[in-house]
Amino acid sequence: MTDNAKRFLELCVTGVRSLQPYQAGKPISELERELGISNIIKLASNENPLGPSPAAIEAVRKHAAEFSLYPDGNGFALKRLLADFHETELRHITLGSGSDHILELIARAFLCEGRSVVMSQYGFSIYAIVSQAAGAEIRMVAAKPATDPAAPYGHDLGAMLAAIDDSTRVVFIANPNNPTGTYVTRDELLDFLQRIPKNVLVVLDEAYTEYVAADDYQEGASLIGTFDNLLVVRTFSKAYGLAGLRVGYALANPVVTDLLNRVRLAFNPNALAQVAAIAALGDHEHVRKTVALNREGMQQMCAAYTDMGLEYIPSVCNFITVKVGDAGRVFDELLREGIITRPLAPYGLTEHLRISIGLPEENRRLISTLRRILGA
Numbered sequence: 001m002t003d004n005a006k007r008f009l010e011l012c013v014t015g016v017r018s019l020q021p022y023q024a025g026k027p028i029s030e031l032e033r034e035l036g037i038s039n040i041i042k043l044a045s046n047e048n049p050l051g052p053s054p055a056a057i058e059a060v061r062k063h064a065a066e067f068s069l070y071p072d073g074n075g076f077a078l079k080r081l082l083a084d085f086h087e088t089e090l091r092h093i094t095l096g097s098g099s100d101h102i103l104e105l106i107a108r109a110f111l112c113e114g115r116s117v118v119m120s121q122y123g124f125s126i127y128a129i130v131s132q133a134a135g136a137e138i139r140m141v142a143a144k145p146a147t148d149p150a151a152p153y154g155h156d157l158g159a160m161l162a163a164i165d166d167s168t169r170v171v172f173i174a175n176p177n178n179p180t181g182t183y184v185t186r187d188e189l190l191d192f193l194q195r196i197p198k199n200v201l202v203v204l205d206e207a208y209t210e211y212v213a214a215d216d217y218q219e220g221a222s223l224i225g226t227f228d229n230l231l232v233v234r235t236f237s238k239a240y241g242l243a244g245l246r247v248g249y250a251l252a253n254p255v256v257t258d259l260l261n262r263v264r265l266a267f268n269p270n271a272l273a274q275v276a277a278i279a280a281l282g283d284h285e286h287v288r289k290t291v292a293l294n295r296e297g298m299q300q301m302c303a304a305y306t307d308m309g310l311e312y313i314p315s316v317c318n319f320i321t322v323k324v325g326d327a328g329r330v331f332d333e334l335l336r337e338g339i340i341t342r343p344l345a346p347y348g349l350t351e352h353l354r355i356s357i358g359l360p361e362e363n364r365r366l367i368s369t370l371r372r373i374l375g376a
């Protein structure tokens with residue numbers, strides 16, 4: 001390392017010094033540049049294969065001339081609709097530019113050096129990034145074993161509870177979880193909320209909640225009145241198909257909401273994102289189609305993996321984490337065939353790929369390519 005690099009490394013805050021940036025799914029345009037090929041499919045970031053709601057596209061067109069004006073910094077219109085949607089009030093809602101922005105606000109408002117945060121080994125990697133940047137001590141709790149009948153590699157809430165002590169301020173739970181596709185049940189969640197100390201914030205990240213059909217799954221929104229240390233995070237990036245526009249939000253008690261709002265820079269999400277989210281939230285039909293398509297694709301993919309003799313983690317989301325052997329090699333070979341998937345080495349899962357459910361023809365192309373690569 002040069003003297004200059006050392007000097008700036010020492011200049012930056014402790015948490016950032018050893019931070020590794022989030023590894024996003026490879027963009028289609030990047031692979032096009034690298035390989036000089038077209039007809040690429042991306043099954044790497046759990047985006048909506050149907051695209052955005054047509055109503056959202058129309059809304060963005062209609063409001064395009066307003067972009068010289070600052071957005072409504074309070075996001076009134078969107079919050080009003082969200083309040084109705086969740087049968088709550090505006091003072092429970094914080095808007096962000098993507099739910100990752102909300103996660104960052106949580107870390108900024110509640111974490112610092114000397115405080116600890118609890119998360120699961122295979123929990124969404126952004127939790128560790130925002131926590132470490134804030135200087136907090138990360139308690140990474142072992143996941144349930146691969147052999148667990150209900151939730152292999154899933155969150156072990158009992159062990160997470162045991163990891164909490166006086167220094168703990170925040171617990172991150174993705175329900176359902178990415179990258180495992182597993183969920184915690186209503187009973188597990190309620191038991192956890194009843195037992196956790198009241199001065200620890202429970203962040204329940206529900207990015208994939210629209211896809212879950214399990215009877216014993218419980219959404220968090222209706223529990224906020226009962227548990228005032230519960231904070232639910234939702235996004236428009238997945239089933240609502242607006243990942244590129246960056247809109248997410250939190251539901252929490254009004255005091256926590258006010259604290260998050262203090263560290264939120266005023267004009268998030270941007271004006272485009274706000275009008276698109278309003279339209280998308282009203283387009284129930286698009287979400288219904290998205291979920292129905294996903295259910296079919298899930299059956300198609302599970303059947304294919306079983307037929308190929310591949311183990312996979314049963315998923316309630318719009319992706320499946322599947323064991324392919326040397327995942328780095330299979331990832332590279334799929335890339336060369338124009339299919340982008342997600343390697344999970346950053347999570348220590350070197351034999352698994354996370355692959356989103358796509359359109360039926362995309363799924364078919366993935367299956368036939370994977371068969372060729374694996375000789376299965």
Ligand SMILES: *Cc1c(COP(=O)(O)O)cnc(C)c1O
Nearest residue numbers: 098099100124178207235237248
């Ligand atoms: C995709 C995802 C999000 C959503 O991120 P955005 O910043 O809203 O796009 C949040 N949490 C999990 C677990 C996810 O997989």
